[in-house]
Amino acid sequence: MFVTLEGPEGSGKTSQGEALAATLSKRIPLVLTREPGGTEFGERVRDTLLSFGAPPLDPLTQLLLLSAARAQHVREVLRPALADQRNVLCIRYSDSSRAYQGGGDGLPEASVEAAIAIATDGLEPDLTILLDLDPIEGLRRRASAGTEGAQEGWNRFDARELAFHERVRTAYLQLARKWPERVVTVNAARPFDIVRAEILEIVLSRLAVDTTGGTP
């Protein structure tokens, strides 16, 4: 099963992803990975995005650069892991391009979807957990996280105006309405352990369906 974890700044993707992976990996073979890192090339892309933060690269450049990291990630990590019967938990994937470059930056949906199609070659998640959070709360959390937040690599978006983050959130919620079977929204404003338990329950129930209810 291919699961992605999505959500805005400060919604807890990294900490929840690590907690979920720690629990799941005791039961099933699991690979925890992330975008735009996840490969040596992806790390380079992340560094490049950060170093061109002011002034930022053109949104189309960002879309294509992140898509390049995704293409490499799909071929180097995701496809081999899935072919090897391992499960994959990936922090950020195509929905981040839809929410940030599409919703946030306002790039045409056709360009975003074309870039995703080239990069993923049709590899879509079976399940996406969307950690939903009010942008003001997310930015507050990120600011108080200090240097640890800086390590996540997407914190250059913190400096953008709140309106951008509102558009990102709106786009994420639209994706959840568009693909209700795939995208499950979780309220990330609640205490960590509550959110953690809910994510685990969603993934385990989906895994059970996946292993008992599907066609062979």
Place this chain on the structure above:
Amino acid sequence: MFVTLEGPEGSGKTSQGEALAATLSKRIPLVLTREPGGTEFGERVRDTLLSFGAPPLDPLTQLLLLSAARAQHVREVLRPALADQRNVLCIRYSDSSRAYQGGGDGLPEASVEAAIAIATDGLEPDLTILLDLDPIEGLRRRASAGTEGAQEGWNRFDARELAFHERVRTAYLQLARKWPERVVTVNAARPFDIVRAEILEIVLSRLAVDTTGGTP
């Protein structure tokens, strides 16, 4: 007018491009630029491509990464120069993706064209000079050029098999047949000054048409 200079390794794109620019810039406002350099970001992309040369990045990753450099180049250099009534001479552009990632690496034409469409937003050259050369001669020239050749940034392709370069040449020649009005093939196996004079004549005659024969 937007002119591009294309061709395989060792065909003389850089030296001919510089010679042409030196002559033309005495008559008309001209910007000489190149891909994947041409912007600070493009230089970073070139460095990245070189540093991941062994093993090379996935062809799709290369396509998207070079497209990211192109998107930035179009918006930061090409569009502003053309909007400012300057002429642009660009060494390598979309046809390089068609020839190398399409013809050489065998990526689907749909993916290559989709990436070009996203990156260029419809900006096509008015004229493309294709410096045609037998790959064996091109590789021989490049090898004898030593460290100077290494500065061009595309020399990592030198190590690939001759068959790759044959496919690149075939793809280039197909582009010239597909768009005979735009792509003019020049035999680059002849002495430098002969080739130089022919390129200058082609560009000047096109410029004359452009300034006297076109609709306003």
